[in-house]
Amino acid sequence: MSASWPLWEVFVRGKRGLNHVHVGSLHAPDAEMALRNARDVYTRRNEGVSIWVVPAEAITASSPDEKDPFFEPSGDKVYRHPTFYAIPDDVPHL
Amino acid sequence: MSFDNAYEGLIDQEDSHWAFGTGFHSALEGVDREVPPGVDPADLAAYCLMLGDDALVLSQRLAEWCSRAPELEEDIALANIALDLLGQARLLLTRAGEVEGAGRDEDALAYLRDEREFRNVRLSEIDCGPGPGGDFATTIVRLLVFSSWKVAQFSRLRGSADPVVAAIAAKGLKELAYHRDHAAQWAVRLGDGTEESHRRMTAAVDRVWPFVDELFRTHPVEARLGGVAVDPAELRSEVDGVLDAVFTAATLTRPEPVPTAFVAGQAGRDGVHTEAMGFLVAEMQHLHRSLPGAVW
Numbered sequence: 182m183s184a185s186w187p188l189w190e191v192f193v194r195g196k197r198g199l200n201h202v203h204v205g206s207l208h209a210p211d212a213e214m215a216l217r218n219a220r221d222v223y224t225r226r227n228e229g230v231s232i233w234v235v236p237a238e239a240i241t242a243s244s245p246d247e248k249d250p251f252f253e254p255s256g257d258k259v260y261r262h263p264t265f266y267a268i269p270d271d272v273p274h275l
Numbered sequence: 276m277s278f279d280n281a282y283e284g285l286i287d288q289e290d291s292h293w294a295f296g297t298g299f300h301s302a303l304e305g306v307d308r309e310v311p312p313g314v315d316p317a318d319l320a321a322y323c324l325m326l327g328d329d330a331l332v333l334s335q336r337l338a339e340w341c342s343r344a345p346e347l348e349e350d351i352a353l354a355n356i357a358l359d360l361l362g363q364a365r366l367l368l369t370r371a372g373e374v375e376g377a378g379r380d381e382d383a384l385a386y387l388r389d390e391r392e393f394r395n396v397r398l399s400e401i402d403c404g405p406g407p408g409g410d411f412a413t414t415i416v417r418l419l420v421f422s423s424w425k426v427a428q429f430s431r432l433r434g435s436a437d438p439v440v441a442a443i444a445a446k447g448l449k450e451l452a453y454h455r456d457h458a459a460q461w462a463v464r465l466g467d468g469t470e471e472s473h474r475r476m477t478a479a480v481d482r483v484w485p486f487v488d489e490l491f492r493t494h495p496v497e498a499r500l501g502g503v504a505v506d507p508a509e510l511r512s513e514v515d516g517v518l519d520a521v522f523t524a525a526t527l528t529r530p531e532p533v534p535t536a537f538v539a540g541q542a543g544r545d546g547v548h549t550e551a552m553g554f555l556v557a558e559m560q561h562l563h564r565s566l567p568g569a570v571w
Contacts, residue, residue, distance in 0.1 A: 208346065218348035218349075
């Protein structure tokens with residue numbers, strides 16, 4: 182792969198999907214071409230989907246080495262979670 | 276809705292297939308397939324063959340790029356465009372066969388006609404690469420010209436008096452608009468890219484342009500099918516406008532070449548093709564000719 186075609190991460194929202202979901206990555210020379218490539222590779226052009234492309238280098242990820250200090254403090258504190266309420270049946274997607 | 280599976284939120288409805296394979300419907304669902312009153316079935320069949328052969332032959336040409344495009348993503352894009360065109364060809368050849376009423380289906384029309392019976396414009400058959408016949412730039416210029424012409428043609432055909440042609444045009448127009456956009460993007464990138472890519476684009480334009488004139492010549496079948504067909508002469512100014520805009524952005528100039536000659540007034544629409552066509556047809560039809568009557 183030539184250095185001039187950087188990596189892009191692709192997020193897609195389906196016609197009735199609520200969120201953009203990370204579906205994969207691809208190489209493209211710029212954002213416009215990344216969008217078009219993402220359409221071909223990941224959506225088969227079914228109308229009504231939304232695509233986001235992000236240069237991979239723009240994403241900052243949490244480090245696996247820091248997993249414990251990062252996430253564990255919340256693991257044993259049940260009072261951090263608002264789980265003591267009855268959720269009404271007619272409230273979806275909560 | 277949980278998102279344990281990355282694709283769960285993307286699927287439209289109950290479907291066992293992987294994401295996005297849902298929600299498709301046939302472009303011809305519920306469309307009346309009777310030949311409209313006052314339309315000559317032979318002319319309508321001939322016209323559908325012209326349109327279908329344009330798409331079939333260019334699809335075959337683009338398929339030759341499989342695994343040979345400059346980048347993986349572009350390989351997929353060219354295959355995608357080829358598949359769109361093949362889909363258009365299937366609908367149009369099926370329509371030609373049913374209107375003709377001689378029992379020929381899309382396969383019979385694709386695989387059991389000789390070179391002289393094909394009605395595509397010569398632009399779609401010439402070898403624009405990969406290989407010695409051209410390169411990526413040549414393929415892009417051909418695609419740009421072809422899709423700009425087809426967008427103009429199909430946008431008018433949506434109002435065709437033949438409901439099947441109108442429905443095929445409505446479906447195909449969205450695809451062709453994408454093809455044109457894709458080709459235009461590349462034309463600008465390559466034309467306004469490096470010195471070498473600009474040189475190749477200039478050579479590509481010179482190679483393709485002699486076949487442009489034929490696109491706007493009115494065939495007698497088109498002249499007789501007023502209301503059903505589009506007179507290609509009417510498309511010229513719209514197509515020129517699109518190409519001018521792309522060429523300006525791509526820092527290219529349009530040549531004024533001598534159009535490729537007709538033979539006794541005949542060209543692709545009459546079954547008079549370039550020397551490339553026989554080889555293309557031979558390769559495309561080889562298996563069907565070797566195993567006649569085989570089902571796949």
